Amino acid sequence: MYRRMKSVWFWAAIITIMAMLAGCSSGNGDMSKSNSGSAANESAMSEQMSNTAATAADSGESEKADAESPADLKGGTDQAAGGGFASETASGTEGFKQKIIYTAALSMEVDDLAAAATSLRNVIHQNGGYILQFQDTRHDGEIGASYTIKVPAAGFMSFIDRVEQIDHREFERNIGGKDVSEEYVDLESRLKARLLVEERLLSMMDKAVKADDLLKFSQQLSEVQEDIERIKGRIRYLDNNVSFSTVELRMYQTDQSIKQAGIDNPHLGGRMSDALAGSTKVVLDGLKLLLVILAGALPVAVLLAVIAVPAVWLLRRKRRVIVGQQKLPEEEQQPPTL
Template sequence: MNCKKMMCIFSIFLLLAACSSNENEDSVSQSEDEKASGKMDVSFTSIKKPEEKVTEKEENTDERRVIHQAQLEMKVKNLEKVQLKIEEKAEEYGGYVIESNVYRENEERTEGTITVRVPEERFQDFLAFSESEASKVVGRNVTGQDVTEQYVDLKARLKSKRTVEERLLAFMQEAKKTEDLLRISSDLAAVQEEIEQLTGQMKYLDNQTSYSTITITMTQDMIIVPGIDNEELNTWERTKKQLATSANSLLKAGSGIIVFIIGNLPILIILGIAGLLVHWVMRRRREK
């Protein structure tokens, strides 16, 4: 009996030792799992955070947008030739001509104006080319308007309006009453109109910043050399013309004398008789 009791006690002791060892192993394995999961979480966050930083950086860095404009005033030797070269260069750079005109103030001065738009990256190249075609640059004015903040604001407002549009579309699908549908449709139409306006403003800024505007005023001063007419070198023709002119003048003068005498003949006769009487009276007085 004592042996049997000792055996039972010994077996119970072994069972208790085995259970405690299993619990220790489970706790150790659980702690190791927790450490491993902790390591995984740490590694996950360490990988995820840089991605979030890159995303924020990409969202916060917008390309700077500047509207460039330039006015050039220059003198040229051949206005038509320079104007044609400027138009060809603008087309070569991927730009286009907005306006081109030429007008002449007088025989000694001709002026022309041309307005072109060229891609922003070729702005300085086009200015340098235009100035190289001038005989003298009289004036140069370059301006730039930074619209980056305005563009970013429009972009943020557009994103917000699109979010509202998505919510209204979701509400419209869930709405069951006609009144709710009408109210949501009205709000949706107003939001979509604002989206179109914002989109149009952004497209306008994109166009203005993608292309620069250059206005060039050109002046050509012409030197007039007096020419010699061939008719002035024809001596014989000029002589005959002068002779005919002189003869006509004489005939005209003679005709005038004849007309004067005949037309005033009665008066001339009276004056002649009066003159003879005066002469006779004076002569008689001398004789006495």
């Protein structure tokens, strides 16, 4: 009996051990399967991210090539940024696209305005610039012209030097610059971000099935595209102003014969203005003369008042006394009344 029970316990222990080993092996198999599945998912995700990074790098390189090609056609980014005015500054910032907008305000007095204007147009043509705005002015004793000129930034200072060589009496200039590099970099970053959003919205629209989703994506896409066009317009504006500097020039001629002719033959408005000014001057002069007379007579008036007031008072008092004395005899001559 004891041997039988011992054998039963022995086989039960063996069966229990075999069941535990089978459970452990199945758990390890499931764990290996899950690990292999997660590894496959991670490899697929890494492959997708690498493809996205490669696509972004390719698009960045293409945008960089597109951005650099106009600068090469205009004679290089260093010349466009420096503008011939701060070439040493531009050379000291290699590897960084420095964007500076240069402006100048010039004033010139000349002896012959027509000849000076002809020389100015020749200088503008030689420097590859153009006249953006022109205004002719004429005042009493002065004729002049105001120009807004755009010249290539590479020849900015050479243009000013050539303008200064035109025959003149007086020449004044004020030159300044505005660094827009930070704004330009910010615009480029914003543009890349909005382009990525546009690409995602387009892909979502391709996968969308519901009409509501399509409508929502189309509205978002229109807003993003408006932002993209606005940013591109600002970038084009900055590029244009960096590549072409602005020069404000005032050229004038002082002519005394014109001033004398205006004095000899005034127009109707001038004559009316002169008449009004003359009559106003006469009235003011009369008031001033009256005030002067009153101011001069004031001490005499005070002296006369000091003398006249006591004299009048004494005279009136004496008159009252005389009148009183005359009334007393008349009252004495009258008989008493009963």
